[in-house]
Amino acid sequence: xxxxxxxxxxxxxxxxxxxxxxxxxxxxxxxxSWYQQTPGQGLQFLFExxxxxxxxxxxxxxxxxxxxxxxxxxxxxxxxxELGDSALYLCASRRGVTEKLFFGSGxxxxxx
Amino acid sequence: SQELEQxxxxxxxxxxxxxxxxxxxxxxxxxxxxxxxxxxxxxIFLMMLQKGGEEKSHEKxxxxxxxxxQQSSLHITASQPSHAGIYLCGxxxxxxxxxxxxxxxxxxxxxxx
Numbered sequence: 001x002x003x004x005x006x007x008x009x010x011x012x013x014x015x016x017x018x019x020x021x022x023x024x025x026x027x028x029x030x031x032x033s034w035y036q037q038t039p040g041q042g043l044q045f046l047f048e049x050x051x052x053x054x055x056x057x058x059x060x061x062x063x064x065x066x067x068x069x070x071x072x073x074x075x076x077x078x079x080x081x082e083l084g085d086s087a088l089y090l091c092a093s094r095r096g097v098t099e100k101l102f103f104g105s106g107x108x109x110x111x112x
Numbered sequence: 113s114q115e116l117e118q119x120x121x122x123x124x125x126x127x128x129x130x131x132x133x134x135x136x137x138x139x140x141x142x143x144x145x146x147x148x149x150x151x152x153x154x155x156i157f158l159m160m161l162q163k164g165g166e167e168k169s170h171e172k173x174x175x176x177x178x179x180x181x182q183q184s185s186l187h188i189t190a191s192q193p194s195h196a197g198i199y200l201c202g203x204x205x206x207x208x209x210x211x212x213x214x215x216x217x218x219x220x221x222x223x224x225x
Contacts, residue, residue: 042216090155
């Protein structure tokens with residue numbers, strides 16, 4: 001069974017640009033969560049989608065948005081990139097909301 | 113919001129030594145997860161503890177949950193270089209739902225051969 005797949009693995013952007021990250025969950029998993037990880041703040045929750053609906057949202061500005069498609073695949077978008085958005089973005093999926101998360105390898109975003 | 117504090121922040125041990133990592137919550141714990149991460153990569157699930165007093169083991173790693181102290185500990189026996197990495201604890205935001213998992217900042221473990 002394939003794990004959680006995130007693309008691209010690495011990304012370099014400049015300030016002001018926008019970026020879209022993709023996540024394919026494990027087959028059968030309807031919940032997808034997104035996290036941002038930085039050395040200073042650690043792992044911070046962005047949002048979670050379940051059956052195409054946003055279930056929960058972390059404390060991030062509106063520049064961070066996401067969506068989930070009918071096949072459970074999810075995308076995360078960051079507009080007007082800032083230097084502080086440089087981070088490892090991790091996607092995780094689970095079958096139900098009370099089950100453990102399975103993480104992808106992440107997308108390393110560098111904003112120059 | 114719930115905060116999880118891990119200690120120590122980093123740890124260097126000699127191969128073969130035992131070690132313990134602690135995770136303390138600012139609020140009541142409704143399930144506690146332990147994950148391991150290699151630098152720059154995704155998190156690998158280790159164990160989940162749901163009840164006070166619960167203890168689970170996987171190979172040489174044992175985790176315990178003390179509900180009264182709102183604390184969990186992860187103990188590694190006879191450490192090996194393969195145990196090196198970042199250990200993170202995570203907890204659900206409210207009882208029974210786990211809609212939002214909050215994580216500690218992690219403990220960086222180095223095992224010297």
